[in-house]
Amino acid sequence: xxxxxxxxxxxxxxxxxxxxxxxxxxxxxxxxxxxxxxxxxxxxxxxxxxxxxxxxxxxxxxxxxxxxxxxxxxxxxxxxxxxxxxxxxxxxxxxxxxxxxxxxxxxxxxxxxxxxxxxxxxxxxxxxxxxxxxxxxxxxxxxxxxxxxxxxxxxxxxxxxxxxxxxxxxxxxxxxxxxxxxxxxxxxxxxxxxxxxxxxxxxxxxxxxxxxxxxxxxxxxxxxxxxxxxxxxxxxxxxxxxxxxxxxxxxxxxxxxxxxxxxxxxxxxxxxxxxxxxxxxxxxxxxxxxxxxxxxxxxxxxxxxxxxxxxxx
Amino acid sequence: xxxxxxxxxxxxxxxxxxxxxxxxxxxxxxxxxxxxxxxxxxxxxxxxxxxxxxxxxxxxxxxxxxxxxxxxxxxxxxxxxxxxxxxxxxxxxxxxxxxxxxxxxxxxxxxxxxxxxxxxxxxxxxxxxxxxxxxxxxxxxxxxxxxxxxxxxxxxxxxxxxxxxxxxxxxxxxxxxxxxxxxxxxxxxxxxxxxxxxxxxxxxxxxxxxxxxxxxxxxxxxxxxxxxxxxxxxxxxxxxxxxxxxxxxxxxxxxxxxxxxxxxxxxxxxxxxxxxxx
Numbered sequence: 001x002x003x004x005x006x007x008x009x010x011x012x013x014x015x016x017x018x019x020x021x022x023x024x025x026x027x028x029x030x031x032x033x034x035x036x037x038x039x040x041x042x043x044x045x046x047x048x049x050x051x052x053x054x055x056x057x058x059x060x061x062x063x064x065x066x067x068x069x070x071x072x073x074x075x076x077x078x079x080x081x082x083x084x085x086x087x088x089x090x091x092x093x094x095x096x097x098x099x100x101x102x103x104x105x106x107x108x109x110x111x112x113x114x115x116x117x118x119x120x121x122x123x124x125x126x127x128x129x130x131x132x133x134x135x136x137x138x139x140x141x142x143x144x145x146x147x148x149x150x151x152x153x154x155x156x157x158x159x160x161x162x163x164x165x166x167x168x169x170x171x172x173x174x175x176x177x178x179x180x181x182x183x184x185x186x187x188x189x190x191x192x193x194x195x196x197x198x199x200x201x202x203x204x205x206x207x208x209x210x211x212x213x214x215x216x217x218x219x220x221x222x223x224x225x226x227x228x229x230x231x232x233x234x235x236x237x238x239x240x241x242x243x244x245x246x247x248x249x250x251x252x253x254x255x256x257x258x259x260x261x262x263x264x265x266x267x268x269x270x271x272x273x274x275x276x277x278x279x280x281x282x283x284x285x286x287x288x289x290x291x292x293x294x295x296x297x298x299x300x301x302x303x304x305x306x307x308x309x310x311x312x313x
Numbered sequence: 314x315x316x317x318x319x320x321x322x323x324x325x326x327x328x329x330x331x332x333x334x335x336x337x338x339x340x341x342x343x344x345x346x347x348x349x350x351x352x353x354x355x356x357x358x359x360x361x362x363x364x365x366x367x368x369x370x371x372x373x374x375x376x377x378x379x380x381x382x383x384x385x386x387x388x389x390x391x392x393x394x395x396x397x398x399x400x401x402x403x404x405x406x407x408x409x410x411x412x413x414x415x416x417x418x419x420x421x422x423x424x425x426x427x428x429x430x431x432x433x434x435x436x437x438x439x440x441x442x443x444x445x446x447x448x449x450x451x452x453x454x455x456x457x458x459x460x461x462x463x464x465x466x467x468x469x470x471x472x473x474x475x476x477x478x479x480x481x482x483x484x485x486x487x488x489x490x491x492x493x494x495x496x497x498x499x500x501x502x503x504x505x506x507x508x509x510x511x512x513x514x515x516x517x518x519x520x521x522x523x524x525x526x527x528x529x530x531x532x533x534x535x536x537x538x539x540x541x542x543x544x545x546x547x548x549x550x551x552x553x554x555x556x557x558x559x560x561x562x563x564x565x566x567x568x569x570x571x572x573x574x575x576x577x578x579x580x581x582x583x584x585x586x587x588x589x590x591x
Contacts, residue, residue, distance in 0.1 A: 018429020023441070030445055137577070141570035143521045145528055145544065146562035153555050164552070252436035256525055259548075270437075271529045274444055286441045290433045297432075 008301055012294050019290045020072070023283045024065050027078070030279040040084075077287075078280040082273075087284045091266060097167045098265035101188065101257065102250055104181045109189035110196065110243065114232075117200025117239075121208060122227060132197055139194025144253045148187035148260040155183060165262040180261075188257040192246050199242040203235040236307045244300030251289045328578020334571035338564075342388035350382035353538040365556055372556045374546060383538040384560050390539035391520045391568060394454055398519035401458045403512045406465020407504065411496055413466065414473025424470070427463040435460040435522055440531045448534040453526060457519050468511055472504050506583045513576035517569045524565055540565045 035051040036043070043051075052058055059067070071078075077087040120132035156164040162183055168176040207213065208231055216226045258267035266285055273281035365372040372380050413420040430438070439456040446452045476482060477500075485495050526532030527541025528548075535542060540561040547557030 014425045015428045015432055018426055019433055022429065022433070026441055026445055137570065137573060141517070141573050142566040143524050143562075143569075145525070146558070146566055149551055149555070149558045149562065152551070157552060157555075248434040251434040252525070255436060255440070255529060259529055270440065274440060274529060274531045277444060279444060282441050282444050286433060286437045289437055293434060294432045 004305075005302060008298060012298055015294055016291065019287065019294075020069065021065070023287045024068050027068075027279060027283050028061065028064065030283075072287075077284040080273075080278055080281050082276045082278045087280050090269060090281065091284065091288065094264060094266045094269045096169065096265075097263045098254060098258070098267060100167075100170065100177075101181065101184055101263060101265060102254060105185040105189040105192070105250060108185055109193045113193040113196035114200050114239065116193075117197040118204055118227060118232060120197070120201040121204030122223070124205060129201075132201065136194040136198045139190045142190070143256075144187055144191060145256045145260050147190050148183070148257060151183045151187055152260075165260075167261075167263045167265075180263075184257050184261045184263060187260070188250065188253045191253065192249055195246050195249065196239065196242060200235065200239050203238045204231055207231045207235045234308075237304055240300055240303055240307060244297045247293055247296050251293060325578045325582065327574045328581070331571040331574025331578065334567060335575060338388055338568050338571065339392060341385055342392050345382075345385045345389060350385050351379050353378065353382040353386040354536065364554070372554065374543070374554075374557055375550060380543065380557060380560060383543050384540070384564055386538050387540040387543060387561060388564065388568070390450070390533060390537055391523060391565065393450070394457065394523040394533075395516040395520040395572070397454045398457045398461060399512045399516040401454065402461040402465050402515055403508055405458070406462050407469050407501075407508065409462070410466045410469020410504075411473055411500065413470045414477065414500075415492060415496065420470075423466070427466050430459070431463040431467075433460070435518075436525055439522060439526055440529075443526060443531040448532065450533055450537065453523055453532050456526075457522050460522075461515050461519065465508070465511060465515070468507060469504055472507060473500055476500050476503055510576055510580045510583060513572060513579060517572040517576065520565065520569055520572070 035048050035057055039048045039051050057064070075088055077091070079085070080087055080090055083090070116132050116135075120129040123129050152164055155162045162179055166180055168180050170177045213226060213230060216230045217223075221230075254265070255267035255270055257263070258265045259271050262268070266288075270282060270285045272278075273285075360373050374380055374383070409423060413423050433441075435457070438460040439453075442456040442459065443452060446456075482495060482499050485499050490498075523532055523539065524541035524544070527539050528545045530545060532541055533539045535546075543561040544558050547554060551558050
């Protein structure tokens with residue numbers, strides 16, 4: 001099994017290599033000269049040329065790619081064109097709200113969507129099943145920012161229960177933090193919930209039609225024991241797979257959700273960077289999020305051996 | 314014909330509903346100039362931010378433009394992007410997928426590239442491309458297509474790999490049929506049905522991605538009245554003029570819903586075994 005972990009870890013290298021090459025190529029062809037940014041406004045042409053040579057910007061493509069990778073390995077993500085600050089520092093300042101939002105959303109959606117799918121499969125064909133499936137189709141169809149605005153209009157503007165926008169750090173207390181997290185998490189999580197509920201229901205239906213489920217029921221186990229102990233446990237591999245793949249939806253949604261709710265996270269940083277054409281930030285965020293996505297799916301792959309002891313590599 | 318429609322409706326009510334809804338949207342998009350609309354770009358500063366009324370059905374925006382006209386014309390943009398991305402990524406994915414399924418060395422290289430592209434979340438991939446180019450409808454279509462192609466390639470490749478082992482393909486090869494002819498005559502027809510379903514889902518997700526891109530300022534240029542653009546302009550105004558978000562939002566959601574229902578219906582019709590589960 002250890003050998004499998006190592007092999008799986010090594011398999012992510014070509015994937016991340018392609019991502020890195022893609023991101024670097026876009027940076028390579030992007031207009032704007034990092035040397036000019038660093039030199040500032042009063043630099044002469046010779047100054048800029050000297051900085052270019054020092055930074056290795058005159059080197060050929062592959063050499064620059066190597067240098068860029070080397071810098072990346074040392075945590076250097078380049079310099080923002082607009083602010084002149086290191087991109088790594090800008091991302092570091094913005095990472096807390098984004099992590100808070102995604103973790104809140106992940107916990108809430110998984111805690112709600114899996115039971116929804118289980119109950120829908122158990123009560124297949126009833127109104128419960130139909131409403132879960134209806135929610136799922138709607139969740140796939142309404143874009144995240146439309147849901148976000150509908151939630152704000154209802155719960156913040158009409159009812160006045162929750163704040164309209166903004167972010168409070170957890171250091172300022174639990175309630176201020178949570179009250180600013182509820183609506184963004186609900187908006188961001190809807191499509192993800194729809195996906196997980198749908199897959200949970202489909203896999204559970206498959207598992208529930210198997211013989212050992214009938215045996216479990218025949219020997220007198222309660223429906224809770226059958227559903228959770230026998231069925232859900234055996235349905236867990238596809239469900240966890242979709243939880244991993246669906247993270248891509250969350251990442252795409254974070255950019256939009258942070259814009260609507262004015263949350264000063266990495267998504268907001270990206271949108272501001274689009275308006276200012278600040279390519280190093282955009283490419284660094286793309287690289288970072290893709291890396292997170294690959295790592296999460298690596299973890300998902302490795303969790304199979306724990307979820308299903310029959311899987312041996 | 315009417316009876317056939319009624320039977321189909323009885324068997325797949327939601328799919329027919331989706332199909333009809335989509336047809337209505339397409340008809341509205343084509344007939345936009347004759348649906349009591351005015352020029353969607355006509356400015357009228359004295360009539361800024363008027364709420365919905367008998368004169369302005371969906372109200373006016375911050376520049377006094379008629380929101381109803383902008384929403385109806387916006388259907389053209391969304392549907393164009395959706396259909397174009399669906400067709401382009403299906404055709405490209407089909408070609409690349411068949412190639413990977415039959416040529417070993419291309420498979421090894423191309424699938425690594427596809428794995429890499431697939432690990433970049435779709436919206437970010439499109440953003441990083443759009444940031445480099447001019448905002449235009451063509452570039453939006455290209456950027457979204459690039460993020461959808463890998464999934465089609467994967468699907469086609471898996472279809473080709475399983476079809477290749479089928480007896481009828483073996484028989485064709487044994488009879489001396491060349492690779493090109495085998496691909497076109499025996500493999501291609503068997504990929505049509507799954508690709509049709511996949512293409513429908515791409516249609517739906519491309520419309521959402523376009524709206525997201527336009528909403529965050531990385532999509533269609535501001536002079537095109539797309540649903541995402543109308544909502545983007547209302548970002549700072551939504552507390553005083555919620556209708557600016559509401560109407561384009563409803564139209565976008567309804568259109569995506571229609572396409573999704575149609576896709577679900579086609580999937581069920583093509584794979585009845587799966588229909589019960591999904």
